[in-house]
Amino acid sequence: MTQVISDRRDIEFVMHEQLNAESLSKLYDGFADFNKKTIDLVISEARNFAVKELLPASKEGDQEGCQLENGQVTTPAAFKRLFELFNDGEWLAVTEDPEWGGQGMPRTVASAVAEYFNGANYPFMMYPGLTQGAGHLVEHFGTQEQKELYLKNMYTGKWCGTMLLTEPNAGSDVGALTTKATPNGDGTYSIVGEKIFISGGEHDLAENIIHPVLARIEGAPDGTKGISLFLVPKIRVNADGSLGEFNDVVCTGIEHKMGIHGNSTCSLALGSKGNCIGTLLGEENKGMKAMFLMMNAARLLVGYQGFACATAAYMYALDYAKTRIQGKALTEILNPNAQGVPIIQHPDVRRQLMLMKVNVEGMRSLLYFVHFCSDMAKYAPTDEEKAKYQGFVEILTPIAKGYVTDRAFEMCSQGMQVYGGYGFIEEYPMAQLLRDCRITLIYEGTNGIQAMDLLGRKLGLNKGKPIMDLFGEMQKTLAQAKEIETIQGYAVKVEEAVNKLAEVAIHMGQTAMSDKVLAAFANAHPFQDAAGDTVMAWMLLWRATIAARKLETAKKKDQPFYQGIIKSLQFFTETMLPVTLGRFAALMNTSSAAVDIEETMFPS
Amino acid sequence: MTQVISDRRDIEFVMHEQLNAESLSKLYDGFADFNKKTIDLVISEARNFAVKELLPASKEGDQEGCQLENGQVTTPAAFKRLFELFNDGEWLAVTEDPEWGGQGMPRTVASAVAEYFNGANYPFMMYPGLTQGAGHLVEHFGTQEQKELYLKNMYTGKWCGTMLLTEPNAGSDVGALTTKATPNGDGTYSIVGEKIFISGGEHDLAENIIHPVLARIEGAPDGTKGISLFLVPKIRVNADGSLGEFNDVVCTGIEHKMGIHGNSTCSLALGSKGNCIGTLLGEENKGMKAMFLMMNAARLLVGYQGFACATAAYMYALDYAKTRIQGKALTEILNPNAQGVPIIQHPDVRRQLMLMKVNVEGMRSLLYFVHFCSDMAKYAPTDEEKAKYQGFVEILTPIAKGYVTDRAFEMCSQGMQVYGGYGFIEEYPMAQLLRDCRITLIYEGTNGIQAMDLLGRKLGLNKGKPIMDLFGEMQKTLAQAKEIETIQGYAVKVEEAVNKLAEVAIHMGQTAMSDKVLAAFANAHPFQDAAGDTVMAWMLLWRATIAARKLETAKKKDQPFYQGIIKSLQFFTETMLPVTLGRFAALMNTSSAAVDIEETMFPS
Structure with missing residues (x-):
């Protein structure tokens, strides 16, 4: 049996090897306890609670749903006990101020908690999740009286x-x-x-x-x-x-x-x-300014919700593909004595699993990185660094919500496809994941709104400093990767995409301020797609850079994991990046067809 | 209120202006009655029955579902009356032999029936649809005794x-x-x-x-x-x-x-x-050979099912976008006195509607064309032509099933997105369309199976004659389009894609027969995607060629429709075809990453 919900090893890779989350403990006294050992303990506990408590109530929650009678709403029966256990475990406000009942955990560390919990049962998680968000508003904008009256009861789930x-x-x-x-x-x-x-x-x-x-x-x-x-x-x-x-x-x-x-x-x-x-x-x-504080956190959370559905779908699909016997190996197709094989051996199924692997890994690295940035925005040593990381949070939020949930839904659908007919049956997990995931593309601002935010607000934010800083980070990774023989060929391809993104971003920004503004915004979503692809490519390259170095000294048993990370980069650059370049080419056209067409040309 | 289910005008365009369905009446005595007037009458009756009877029972069918008790299955209550009405209207075997109770209608004409009926209520349509398919098997392979015993009762829905x-x-x-x-x-x-x-x-x-x-x-x-x-x-x-x-x-x-x-x-x-x-x-x-006769027809039907969900989703989304007032026009964003506008005026919503328009139109032309080919495969004047058209049916079936349903599901999702939060609510039509549509990617051979069929069987069929014939047809359209000033620029772009398809098809075919066979099949689905895009581009160009000519003499009131067809071509070539070229570039890499990766490199 493959693990459920998520891949523990990859979570640890992102947490420790990519982001070195432990380093945060040296930046802020409140984080002092979060050394590697503590972080791993948090991950273990989150996983345990997710697998043992949240996940088993997921299907029941889906089937029972909520009922309204005389103004009273009844949630699924299992949710009551779950919420008590959840609050006993003090999971509601893990990143909030301990003064008000929070656990004071770095957001980076809480990423793993969010992944496991949302992957196990995100409809349930919305109750505590929104409570935390509302509490966060009270904490930031409330009077002392409001805080005292409400906050502790909210952060403890009362x-x-x-x-x-x-x-x-x-x-x-x-x-x-x-x-x-x-x-x-x-x-x-x-x-x-x-x-x-x-x-x-x-x-x-x-x-x-x-x-x-x-x-x-x-x-x-x-x-x-x-x-x-x-x-x-x-x-x-x-x-x-x-x-x-x-x-x-x-x-x-x-x-x-x-x-x-x-x-x-x-x-x-x-x-x-x-x-x-x-x-x-x-x-x-x-009010809007205050609400935006909550909305941005909420948008990131929605990214996690979508991503968590995708990672859960990936793990189920992987397990199914390893165990479902169906058809001969393609190379044995003419051998009458050949036996059936697990479907993971079929090239098309492998392609689908690889697509899920690459997307899930890239999304995980991206989302955890945004959380890391929000920690650094508060606790980096200098104001300049704080501003830089805050810029990253700003510019990456629409991608972490819009791009990630677009891809996440596709991955849920891909996972359903791996299951074949069983994917469509509610007895198996895929249908619910796909159904649940779909709303993440809509709420907290549709993905079209995210794309407009990226193009209309974030690109030009602070005279373009965040996007320039982001390119700076990408260049660092590219420089490192180009020094490693085993991946430098892929690095060159990623560099091509990064350069294209820079060119297209300038073009789109200028078009948005010209008399072709409508055409620019009709291309906002395709731009978000292409920009997201490039950020994903950067993440996969970053990961591969680390993996390639580790492989130089890794023990035999640790090698497959790192090799798999390099394979992900290979798959992405060979099969997906050329398509991204096609998207960039289309964006340079900045088609006005959609805005030029008159309403009378649509069917009536 | 915009029309529901489908766009009557576009159906007529494909039926008469693109395919000249009436011409079939001169090829075969059995079709003699199907002149333009009769065809239009069939379309009108199909639409009436779809809108008045099938559509109103759709939601009820979804909500009630089927129940099993003591081996007896109860269908939704409304379906019983519906099935009686359906049989009274003699709709079950419209294309079958009148000798056995069919209506002897050309498949081309029945395309419109299939579109309206499946768009209105395809879960219901599966009962008569499978009955027709099973009857077709009896008609083709049954003994006289089997036919007499079963056939009339099946074709009349008894x-x-x-x-x-x-x-x-x-x-x-x-x-x-x-x-x-x-x-x-x-x-x-x-x-x-x-x-x-x-x-x-x-x-x-x-x-x-x-x-x-x-x-x-x-x-x-x-x-x-x-x-x-x-x-x-x-x-x-x-x-x-x-x-x-x-x-x-x-x-x-x-x-x-x-x-x-x-x-x-x-x-x-x-x-x-x-x-x-x-x-x-x-x-x-x-048995397999016999079953394939049914399966191929069934695969085409599944293409219609998916497409019909997409066209229904498009029409609903269009209506919603025209009537839902939300937000100021982008150009009035700073004007405090500006009023809210229908969301169709927002560039991102327009892009989504345009995407749906283009896909729906292209899919309609493609599916109707395949039906036209199956009529011609039986009744074209020469054996050579019959073989040519049969070749088109063979090579286009995986695209009409696999590519079309892939896109159709995306269009249902796109339609949901236009509805925003309301799209996710079961009270509105989008959720059901998306849920229903999803199985079309799986049954009658998953879309991965279709892609393998295209690459492994259909490309090399009859030494590649069908694909060469198809390129011949495309060249004809290209030659015509290049002579029309208003669209020749787009024709050049489509030609580029057609040439790329030829190059990539040869490359993929060769790779599939080399020692890189596994890598080839790991790219079968992306190949189907790119080939499907190119076929769509051809269809849109074909349509635009007709529209451009008609515009030369069209009355003012008829112009917007034809102009809309040219806008569709413009949108496709400017925004989507560059992405298709990216897909071709990726296919030339023929990445082996998915098949080279070892199973141990996936999570355990």
Whole structure:
């Protein structure tokens, strides 16, 4: 039996050999305990909890789903015990400040926790995940009183949290929201409005739910500039921390979705009886800025969700391909006495597994690197370095969300394909992974929105410093790789793509500021694709550089793993990078066909 | 409201302006009635039935699904009435011989029927579709007695039919099957075995089900060479055509699938009580050959199923994009007074719609063309032409199944993306289309199997004559297109891809016969992708050639449609063809990484 969810060895490779996560312990006192031994212990514990507790409840969560009756939402039965165990294990706020109940873990280290937990049961993980995110908002923007009132209960999972942005007519266009906040004169506000698509908006896992809510204070400007953030508990909290009366936050419906059945997606009516009270979180009309802090973390988390589905799909597909006997070996096709072989021996199945291997490895390195950057953005020795790493987080977030989930969904579909007919049967794990994964391309900003963010905001951020810094990092890896005989041929190919990315990025940036702006944005998503491919190529080259060096002295038993990493690079450069170059060529065309075509030319 | 399911105007364009379906009426007496007027009437009736009857039952079919109790399968309630109406309309065997109850319609014309019906409710359509296929087998290989006993009842939908190939250990490797047939001495055989994944294997729509069954006669050779085809009714049929006793074909389970819930997917035990009797259909040990006749038609049908999901998704997405107001126009982003616009005005949404438009149009032209070829293979004036068209059917079938369903699934996913969060909600049509579509990549031979068929069998078929003939057709289109000023620039680009395909096809063919055979087959699927892209480019160019000529004299109101066809070609050549060239470049590498990597280098 192959491991489930994820490949432990590769997690360790990224954590220690690629990113040297232990080095963070020397940068910040709060991380002092996170030496290699502790990190490995965290990984082991996360894996154990994922495999023993989260994973077995996954199918049950999918099949039972959530029910709404009289405004009460019931989650799958297994989730209640799970949430208790989860909180007993103190898993909810692993990266948050210990002062408020967090574990103070580097995000880099928490990457492995996120991978295992989301790969095991991400619909469940959305409850604690959103709670952590909401708590993070309170921690950053809350008054001392708000923090004391809410934070510890949230970080320990006694209370849950959510994120209330979307309304029926305000989805991608958050600025169109109409939820109103009216000052009560005592520092509180009366909130009235309707929110939809609220993950975990109502459920039975905790005694209270704290909702950060975007709303417009009466008289505030239109659009995003007039939006403020409020803290609205489901049940009011008295000054002594005890629970008060119901705060008129009513669940009016839950969605029947294609996937993530275990997570309740709610419509919430706030103040329909005029009795919903909230407090301002942060400054008036600065709600969007505050929300962006949460959204960026949430976008990265969505990248992890998608990726985790892909790695789980890969491990299942691999196990299936090693054990499912079907057909003769291609070279024995004319031998009447030849026996059936495991399907991993068939070239087309191997291609699919290789595609999954390469994508999963590249995505893992990328996502962990972004977390590493966010640690460095806070704790790097100099302000200059901090700014550099923050720039990396900014520019890589749309790729870590948009590009990663696009590929992750493809990998889930690929995994289903390896299973053949069994892949389509709900008894096997592939269907749920594919269904669950699909929403990651949509929520927290569709992948099209991510692409527009990359092209429209991130490329030109700080006069292009982040992207230039990124090229600098890539050049470092290229220089190292070109010195290693076994991979220098691949390095030259990756360099070609990196140079093309630089050329195309300048071209796209200029086009976006010209009168061809619409054509530029009609090519934003293809640009994200090609840029993502190049970042993946860089990651795979980085990994191979390390692996090639290790191979010089590695023991025999350790060699296959490192050789496999070099094979991944070979596969990517030989089969996928030429396609990436094709994407770049297309981008240089910057086709305006999609924006020039008139609406009457579409079917009516 | 935009049309549902499909674009009537484009169907007519392909039927009349591209393929001149009416011309078939002059080639064969049996087609004499199918002039343009009749063809349009057929299209209208098919659309009416699809929109008024099939489509409304689609969601119900998905939600109710099928139930198994005591060996009896209940289909969704609405399906019973639907099947009666369907048979009253004589829709089951539209292309079959009128002598046996068919309508004798050209396949080209039936393309539109297939598109509307499958786009409306393809899980339902599988019941009559498989019945037609099974009937077709009886018509071709049955004795006069078998035909008289079964055929009319099947073609009129009084009885249904299926196709029993797969067993638990014989999926893609059909030759591994173990179902046994023992001669009873009276010309009949006793059948014993277990079959799985049988679509419509048991249900309540008809009083009898006729199963063509692959089995091995005792003492027959191993592998595919020892497989015979039998006709096994669920309920025995007496010599006078009346129903006899139960034939020991027991449904032991139905699958819970990700999609096509309305169609029962059954496990069948044959002769578990020693009481299952069948008659040989065709010759002993020639079962595979007979089955291939059905499988090839079935593969094409699967192409239609996938395509129909894609066109339905496109039409819904288009309608949604025209009516959903969200966000300001990109050019008005800084104008505080700008109003929200329909999302079709946003460049990224337009790109997605354009991608769907191009794919749907190209797939439609391709699929209808393959049907046109199968008509011509039977009724072209000369044997030489017949052989040529049969060659087109052979070489295009893996593309019409494998490439088309790969793209179709992507288009369903794209359509979901246009809907944003609503796309993931089962209340809207996208989730079901995506779920239903996914199986088309798997059944009737996975798309990997199709790719191996293309590379391993079809490229070299008849010493490569079909592929050479295909290039000949492409050259004709290129020559015409290059004479038209408005599209000659695109024609040059398409020509580049066609030439590359020729070069790569030779390279791949040679590699497949060299000691790099495994590497060749590890690249079979990418080859199918690139070959399919090129065929699509040819189709789009063909369409644009017609449209450009029509534009010279078209009335104002007819112009947007034709202009849209040229825009499709522009979009494809500018944004997608460069990527295709990248795929060709990768194929020239013919990477062996996937087959060279050792199993120990994958995770354990």
